Structures are given as structure tokens and as C-alpha cells.
Amino acid sequence: MSKPLLTVSDLHVSFMSRWQHEPNVDVLRGVNLQVRRGERVALVGESGAGKSLLATSIIQLFESSAHILKGRVEFERQELTQLNSKQLRQIRGRRIGMIFQDPMTNLNPSLTIEQQLLQCILSHRNISRKEAHIVALHKLRQVHIPAPETRMQQYPHQLSAGQRQRATIAMALALEPALIIADEPTSALDVTMQAEVMRLLSHLCNNNGVALLIISHDLSLVAHASDRCLIMYAGQIVEQGPTKMLINDAQHPYTQGLIKALPNMSSPGQQLYQIPGQMPQLQELQQQCSFAKRCEHAEDICYRQAPLMAPHGTHQASCHILARPAELDPDTELTL
Amino acid sequence: MRQTLVDISNLHKAYSAPHENSALWFRQQRSHINAIDGLDLAIYKGETLCVVGESGCGKSTLARLVMGIEQPDAGSIGYEGRAISHLSSKARQAYRQRMQIVFQDPYTALNPRLTVMHVLVEPVMYHHPQLDRSIAIEQALAQLAAVGIDPSLAQRFPHQLSGGQRQRVNIARALMVQPEFVVADEPLSALDVSIQAQILNLLAQLQQQKQLTYLIFSHNLAAVEHMADRVAVMYEGKICEIASREQIFNDPQHPYTQALMAASPQIHTPPNNNHKLVGDVPNRIPSRLGCSLQDRCPRAFEACRHQSPQLQEVVADHQVACHEINQGWR
Numbered sequence: 001m002s003k004p005l006l007t008v009s010d011l012h013v014s015f016m017s018r019w020q021h022e023p024n025v026d027v028l029r030g031v032n033l034q035v036r037r038g039e040r041v042a043l044v045g046e047s048g049a050g051k052s053l054l055a056t057s058i059i060q061l062f063e064s065s066a067h068i069l070k071g072r073v074e075f076e077r078q079e080l081t082q083l084n085s086k087q088l089r090q091i092r093g094r095r096i097g098m099i100f101q102d103p104m105t106n107l108n109p110s111l112t113i114e115q116q117l118l119q120c121i122l123s124h125r126n127i128s129r130k131e132a133h134i135v136a137l138h139k140l141r142q143v144h145i146p147a148p149e150t151r152m153q154q155y156p157h158q159l160s161a162g163q164r165q166r167a168t169i170a171m172a173l174a175l176e177p178a179l180i181i182a183d184e185p186t187s188a189l190d191v192t193m194q195a196e197v198m199r200l201l202s203h204l205c206n207n208n209g210v211a212l213l214i215i216s217h218d219l220s221l222v223a224h225a226s227d228r229c230l231i232m233y234a235g236q237i238v239e240q241g242p243t244k245m246l247i248n249d250a251q252h253p254y255t256q257g258l259i260k261a262l263p264n265m266s267s268p269g270q271q272l273y274q275i276p277g278q279m280p281q282l283q284e285l286q287q288q289c290s291f292a293k294r295c296e297h298a299e300d301i302c303y304r305q306a307p308l309m310a311p312h313g314t315h316q317a318s319c320h321i322l323a324r325p326a327e328l329d330p331d332t333e334l335t336l
Numbered sequence: 337m338r339q340t341l342v343d344i345s346n347l348h349k350a351y352s353a354p355h356e357n358s359a360l361w362f363r364q365q366r367s368h369i370n371a372i373d374g375l376d377l378a379i380y381k382g383e384t385l386c387v388v389g390e391s392g393c394g395k396s397t398l399a400r401l402v403m404g405i406e407q408p409d410a411g412s413i414g415y416e417g418r419a420i421s422h423l424s425s426k427a428r429q430a431y432r433q434r435m436q437i438v439f440q441d442p443y444t445a446l447n448p449r450l451t452v453m454h455v456l457v458e459p460v461m462y463h464h465p466q467l468d469r470s471i472a473i474e475q476a477l478a479q480l481a482a483v484g485i486d487p488s489l490a491q492r493f494p495h496q497l498s499g500g501q502r503q504r505v506n507i508a509r510a511l512m513v514q515p516e517f518v519v520a521d522e523p524l525s526a527l528d529v530s531i532q533a534q535i536l537n538l539l540a541q542l543q544q545q546k547q548l549t550y551l552i553f554s555h556n557l558a559a560v561e562h563m564a565d566r567v568a569v570m571y572e573g574k575i576c577e578i579a580s581r582e583q584i585f586n587d588p589q590h591p592y593t594q595a596l597m598a599a600s601p602q603i604h605t606p607p608n609n610n611h612k613l614v615g616d617v618p619n620r621i622p623s624r625l626g627c628s629l630q631d632r633c634p635r636a637f638e639a640c641r642h643q644s645p646q647l648q649e650v651v652a653d654h655q656v657a658c659h660e661i662n663q664g665w666r
Contacts, residue, residue, distance in 0.1 A: 223602075263556075271537055272533040
């Protein structure tokens with residue numbers, strides 16, 4: 001198998017506290033992630049799980065209070081954590097494209113679409129304005145923006161939400177990056193536009209061989225738009241595997257909860273499954289399973305020791321209880 | 337027999353907007369956008385009516401009109417048989433207490449300077465100025481417990497609560513004055529999937545306890561399928577299909593409804609591309625002839641360009657506004 005395009009290993013990122021007496025908050029606690037060329041990887045979890053921080057940590061686009069404690073981020077045989085800001089700028093946009101959640105705040109409201117696309121192309125490539133214009137037009141066509149010549153001269157507020165998000169996708173694609181990170185690319189969009197944008201992203205990846213890292217809180221959204229899926233909880237990956245297998249054969253109690261909480265998983269009118277409690281304060285989690293407090297199956301060991309990622313069923317999960325399946329009462333086992 | 341609680345007939349609301357291609361503000365031609373364009377809807381007592389549609393279709397405008405936050409240009413809204421849409425502010429007062437709204441974004445719907453307790457007590461004191469404040473505080477604590485918030489959080493400010501807790505506070509506030517009719521404008525869209533389940537359960541449980549009538553606006557079809565009794569599909573300020581939940585999810589008739597269903601992500605079934613709509617949500621073209629979906633509909637034909645279709649019953653309690661269906665071509 002080919003060498004992964006992006007390898008994140010044992011990444012710890014922490015927010016420095018503003019006050020001396022407060023401890024630093026470790027938000028990412030040992031994250032491992034691999035993305036191969038042309039692969040579509042989904043990262044799913046609740047808000048506060050550290051999904052966006054992981055995405056921004058890869059290209060070190062986080063706020064100044066965050067810093068990488070330890071761990072490696074290897075991308076195209078380069079160690080990104082060792083680069084200075086000038087070298088990082090060569091990677092951001094050019095090799096790793098980024099699509100953010102809200103296209104309205106992602107685009108500059110005072111520049112036309114063309115100005116923004118050209119700015120992005122010309123700052124990385126040594127070509128004339130005319131050539132850059134042709135590239136920009138071509139990219140807008142690729143993302144199916146109707147009448148791209150007119151749209152290029154317009155400002156972001158003159159475009160519909162779907163078109164705006166497509167313009168940001170065009171911008172992410174403009175420099176033909178090897179990897180695109182899409183952070184909740186559709187949460188500001190309607191259902192029909194959401195389907196359209198997901199289809200477009202998948203299609204572009206297949207055709208151009210671009211790898212995609214999609215971040216979402218909605219498992220049903222990425223279920224058919226990703227090859228591999230990672231479930232994130234409280235700064236750690238708790239389960240990972242090929243998307244189909246992970247959904248049909250979820251192992252970790254948290255993943256099972258996420259799937260069961262979907263409204264279309266139970267018949268209308270019935271009470272929905274809800275995961276009890278809420279995400280813990282990250283300071284509290286040192287030597288225990290981060291999900292222990294909300295887990296129906298939690299035992300003593302879950303509060304004493306953090307579980308490790310190990311193969312279970314068709315893929316990998318980190319859970320103490322799964323390590324001893326014989327003790328699990330078949331009646332309490334969650335069936336999907 | 338079903339009792340009609342709210343009866344909306346031939347409702348119109350237009351906003352004026354600058355003409356798209358006029359660059360200079362002083363030469364601007366103003367044109368009108370018909371946010372609500374001849375809408376008819378009846379809401380029965382005790383039911384959950386969900387209205388689905390894309391953004392820009394007029395969902396929020398309808399919510400605001402029903403609540404009396406804005407006045408309609410034409411048409412009327414009746415509440416228990418009495419027209420309330422053009423009442424004076426004072427005459428409306430009695431109705432304000434009976435209908436309440438839960439807004440979309442729990443982050444902006446709460447005043448950041450007021451504590452949870454203050455937010456809850458205020459509407460009670462407004463509607464019952466003679467009431468002893470301590471009684472209102474007691475009611476607020478009971479209401480917090482009812483929506484599943486620990487009463488010890490009552491002195492917190494909104495920024496100290498999580499998104500799910502904030503939405504619960506919003507629901508609690510709406511229920512403080514004992515309404516019988518609750519409008520919720522996209523109550524789930526700002527929340528995580530796991531929190532959505534909690535709020536859906538809470539809404540269902542409160543409805544059972546207090547015999548509430550819900551009018552819920554949403555674009556989350558999975559949630560709608562879970563909670564609705566009836567579903568109305570809205571497109572460009574009109575209802576294009578309305579039916580019971582079973583009817584609409586098992587046998588959607590209108591091309592737009594079919595496209596919505598096909599676009600909704602399902603965890604176990606791959607997306608269906610057969611019912612794809614072409615193009616974007618159009619900018620409203622005022623006073624254009626014909627069906628508003630004509631440019632995006634894969635099945636549009638001659639009649640769709642000339643005449644706008646009216647809601648007609650296909651089977652009992654299932655109404656569709658589509659020429660193709662109404663003329664019996666399909």
C-alpha cells in the first residue's frame with residue numbers, strides 16, 4: 001500500500017490558560033490519523049470534541065493560545081510541526097486546501113469573487129494575471145457555478161449560500177492541492193444544497209485524486225460520502241474504520257449512541273435514544289476513559305485507566321469493555 | 337372532530353428590496369419580493385404541524401406573521417375563529433400569552449446580560465403584573481426542572497450554558513406563561529445530533545403533559561418524520577404539498593417534495609439522484625407567471641409556465657399544488 005499522504009501521530013494540543021493558577025487545557029490528547037492519496041476520510045463528533053482544532057492543528061492555523069505539546073504531523077514527507085511560518089504558507093492553500101463552515105465569513109465581503117480567486121492563485125503561482133483569470137474561470141466551471149463570467153465580477157453577498165460555498169470550494173481547488181480539509185462544509189446550507197455540495201466534493205476527489213478530510217457532526221451526512229470514518233470524543237479518536245463497516249457494526253458505546261440518536265433510527269412518535277449527560281470538562285480527564293461517565297457499560301477499570309485503540313470486529317475501537325466481550329451480557333448489547 | 341386552532345387564509349407579505357442590477361443607491365428601483373404569496377394553512381388543536389422548505393422560502397416570515405411580530409399585507413390569521421392579524425397591540429395582548437415562540441438560534445435568543453432566572457420570570461411579570469415575584473420564581477424553578485435543567489443553574493448567564501441547555505431555557509421561557517400554541521422556528525438546526533435527540537424528546541414529552549399544539553419549522557426531514565402529525569412543504573411563499581406524515585413520507589407527490597426527500601441524508605440508504613432538482617433557489621422574480629418551481633422542475637411542461645397551480649386534494653387530507661398531478665397526468 002502507498003505511503004499515506006498525511007500522517008498525524010500522537011498529537012497533543014493544549015490551550016494555555018490566561019491565569020497562572022489555572023492549568024492548561026489539553027484539548028487533543030494523542031490523536032492518530034492517516035489520510036492516503038485520493039481517500040475521503042470523515043471525522044465525526046460532537047461540538048467541543050476537538051474536530052476543528054485537529055483540522056487547524058494540521059496546518060497550524062489555530063489561535064496563539066493553542067500550542068502543540070508533542071506529536072508529529074507528516075505531510076508529503078515533510079514534518080509540518082517543525083516548519084516556520086514562511087514555509088507553512090507554502091503548504092497552506094497550495095498543498096492543503098481548506099473549506100470552512102460558513103462561506104459568508106470565509107469570503108472577504110469587500111472583494112469580488114475574481115479578486116479573491118486571483119489573490120489566492122497569484123500569491124502561490126508565478127503566472128500572469130490573464131492566465132490566472134483563465135484558471136479561476138475554469139475552477140468556477142468545475143464547481144458548476146452558473147454563468148461564471150458574471151459571478152466572478154460579483155461580491156459574495158450577491159451570491160446565494162450554495163453558490164458562495166461552491167466559490168470557496170473553487171478557491172480551495174484553485175492551486176490543485178493534494179488534500180482538502182472541509183470543516184462542516186454544509187452546516188450553513190439547506191438539505192438540497194447540502195446534497196449538492198457533498199456530491200460535488202466526492203466527485204472532485206474522484207476525478208482529481210484529491211484527498212478529502214471532512215469534518216461533521218452528522219454521521220448520516222458522511223455515511224455515503226467517505227471511505228473511512230473516525231469518531232472523535234473529548235480530544236481522542238474512539239473508533240475508526242471503513243465507513244460502511246463502522247456504521248453497520250459500530251463497536252464503541254459512543255458511536256452506537258450517536259447512531260441510535262438519529263431520528264430516523266426509531267419509529268415515529270417513539271422516544272429517541274439519547275446519550276446521557278454531556279461532554280466532560282477536559283481538565284478532569286487524565287487517567288480514565290473519557291466516555292466512562294456517560295457509558296452504560298462502564299466498570300471500575302474505565303475510571304482507572306485510559307483504553308487503547310485495538311482491533312474489534314471489522315475495525316478499531318478504544319474501549320475496555322470490548323476487550324472482554326465474553327463478560328458483556330448479550331441482552332444489554334446494543335443492536336442496530 | 338378536529339378543531340381548528342389557527343386558520344391562515346390567503347396570506348400575503350412582501351418586502352421591498354433593491355433591484356438586483358442597480359448599482360447606485362439614489363437611482364435604485366425598489367422591487368417587491370413576495371415572501372409569503374397567498375398561503376393557506378390550518379393548524380388543528382393538539383397536533384404537531386411541521387413546515388419544511390429551503391431557506392428563503394418564507395418559513396421564518398410565516399412564523400413571525402403567525403406570532404404577530406409582523407403584520408401581513410393581505411389575508412388573515414384566525415385564532416379559534418377570531419381574526420387576530422390586524423388587532424391593535426392592546427387587543428392582541430390576550431393572545432400573546434396563549435401563543436409563544438422558540439427561536440432558531442439559542443445563542444442569540446437569550447439576552448446575554450440576564451440570568452436564566454431573570455429571563456424566565458420576566459414574561460410572567462409582564463403578563464401578570466400583580467403577581468408576587470416569589471411565586472414567579474417558584475414557577476420558574478419548577479419549569480426549569482420540567483425541561484431537565486438543574487435549578488442550581490438558574491443564576492447563570494447564557495454564556496455559561498451549553499447549546500443544548502440554552503435551547504432548553506428557551507423552551508422553558510416559552511412555556512412560562514402557560515401557552516397552548518407553540519411556534520418553533522428551526523429549533524434543532526444550531527444543535528449537535530446527540531443534543532437534537534434530547535430536545536426532540538423534550539418537545540414530545542411537554543406536548544403530552546400540557547396538550548400543546550406545535551407549529552414547527554425545520555429543514556431536517558429526519559426530525560420532522562419523527563415528530564410531525566402533519567407535514568406542509570413550502571416553496572417560495574406557498575404551500576406546495578400538505579399531508580399526514582405517513583402520506584408525505586411514503587408517497588410524496590410534488591416534484592419538490594420528492595427532491596427534498598431524496599436530498600435528505602440517510603445513514604443506511606445511499607442518496608438517490610433520480611429526483612434531483614436543477615439549479616439554485618432562484619431569486620424571486622416578482623409577478624412572474626406560472627409555477628414557482630418551473631425552472632428547477634425536471635417535469636415542467638407548458639401549463640407550468642402560464643398558470644400557477646392551486647392546492648388540490650389527491651386523496652383525503654393530502655393536497656398537492658402541481659399541474660401534472662392535478663390534471664391527472666400521472
